[in-house]
Amino acid sequence: MGAAPVPAVRKGIRQRRVTITDVGAVAGVSTSTVSRVLNGTARVDPELARRVQSAVAELGYRPNAAAQGLARGEAGAIGVLVPDLANPYFPDVLKSVSAVARSHGRRVMVMESDEDPASEHELAEDLMRCCDGVLLCSPRMDRAAIVDLTLRGHPLVLVNRTVPGLGIPSVSADFYGGMTLVCGHLAQLGHRRVAYLSGPEASWANAERIRAFDAAAAFGVEVTVIPCGHTARQGYGSADAVRAADVTAVVAYNDLVATGAVTALEEAGLRIPEDMSVIGCDDISLDDLPGSRRLTTASMARHELGTRAARRLESLMADGDDTEPHYIPMELRIRHTSAPPAALPHTSG
Amino acid sequence: MGAAPVPAVRKGIRQRRVTITDVGAVAGVSTSTVSRVLNGTARVDPELARRVQSAVAELGYRPNAAAQGLARGEAGAIGVLVPDLANPYFPDVLKSVSAVARSHGRRVMVMESDEDPASEHELAEDLMRCCDGVLLCSPRMDRAAIVDLTLRGHPLVLVNRTVPGLGIPSVSADFYGGMTLVCGHLAQLGHRRVAYLSGPEASWANAERIRAFDAAAAFGVEVTVIPCGHTARQGYGSADAVRAADVTAVVAYNDLVATGAVTALEEAGLRIPEDMSVIGCDDISLDDLPGSRRLTTASMARHELGTRAARRLESLMADGDDTEPHYIPMELRIRHTSAPPAALPHTSG
């Protein structure tokens, strides 16, 4: 393989990139003409266009993204930062984001922060440097860090996060409303004491949920907040705390956590929902967790969330003016993990 | 829109980017000096360096990625293409890939092809245009398409896909070996007739598994292949076909499918593993699907898969020479969904 002297084509050899100049030379036209036919920027003699096309094919020319970006003043890509790719929630949003970005001729660059606020800020900066705009999904960083990013004067849209006061464009699910629905449902079933398996501390969505639980007192529902996390494993690990909480129902930060909790609770001998109601959030069950397909949960149109966020980002990159937060309504999906409490609320402890 | 006369700072206004020239002007040095202190390329007078630093801070200067990329001749990023972000398998691999890329000062750009071979090829081209190298995870495109990409002379590493003949660098799990282990396990338990819930047709990993099943005849195990898919939902939907197949065990394309199958089979009244053994592949259960944490499965070090793939890509971008396929061994994780067949193999139909 490498024995022969100067192999004509050797894998990995950084052969000189073919540039627009090469194409022009072969086609016998100027670089500007090549550029024009490639971009359809202006009318070009069909014959010349044909020659350019065939030169491109012959040489296997591919435009250099960096050069285009520099000359055009835009990268042709948007960035999306998510805290955790392993949560099926995000891939779903990403699909719709990609669709609208693609329709605007832009690539999508995805990065994952691993739930770490510090690297989140850094990655967001990175994205801004190489994208025309960025979507920050469920950012965990604090308000100051977000403001700092905003100051860069780079198009930025928040997803599932609202920063009060400053006019930062955002698109979020109405978690407050969603959890209010959940509490209403529980109250109506007759539950009085419920536990909430709390998500990441820095999560705005989590805070919104808790805010709704505070309001749930009006329904006569008392909510005990149990620190938990965002993964199924963490939900699984919270079973003891739930059982110790003397509640008849548990609401989980998300469906992953709920699924974990259901599993652990069942392993501990409880019947769901007869002995304990479990309600999730996000409605990812149907798609990816058939084991939990019967989970009662709060649902939103993830598809629309992504679509609207991407659209706002696009309009921001175009007009540059857009400030109000948008909210996507949530709905209750009553399935099979919620039911009236077993006996008298908590007399037979 | 522009009612008020020239608002001092208006969100989204594309204020002229501050360049290295501006920094130089403020610091009273040349652009090269600025570049030098920013990149640590050469020794610079501490005093000048200090002035540069403070000018950078004052102006809020951020280097332009496109310009850097063009000047340096490299993008400072690697691209990773995956078929399906919703499969927890990939986020896991991505984390280790990101780690090594980061340690080489490179960003990671993730794209998803949605299991579509056509857009896969297109996205791969896109990635090549804006990244220094790309990782193709479980590509579904055919051999010719892969060869076509290879011809671009751009660093490329295949993950979980091998293309025989040409020396295309690749890092894959040894699915053949893994499934051989699975068959051995099943044979030892006394199973004679097993079903395989087959994954995507274009999947090399799937083909490897089937290749192993062919060899399983030597163990006295007869495998019926049932077309299925890669999602839990598809596994769930295959229960009828499995029951109709008159088998005592089913091996699934992956853990998602297995989980779906377990759920459906149980709903149909079968006990797992007493009435039917179910074995998965990939071992994603522990991390993300507590409902299936007891799944017997074939496991590989995903972490290592990502790490080695990224390392090979890096070395490819550096040396440019590397050609053999690498394999990561798989191990059997015997948990609680596999057991000896209920009665005499298939006498009591």
Add this chain to the structure above:
DNA sequence: CTGTTAGCGCTTTCAC
């Protein structure tokens, strides 16, 4: 050690 000077590959006025 520092400044000057060429480009990197492409787009885009601007004349022709």
Add this chain to the structure above:
DNA sequence: GTGAAAGCGCTAACAG
């Protein structure tokens, strides 16, 4: 309709 030429913002020789 087409070509020449001037950058886009940055790095990297190259002289001092």
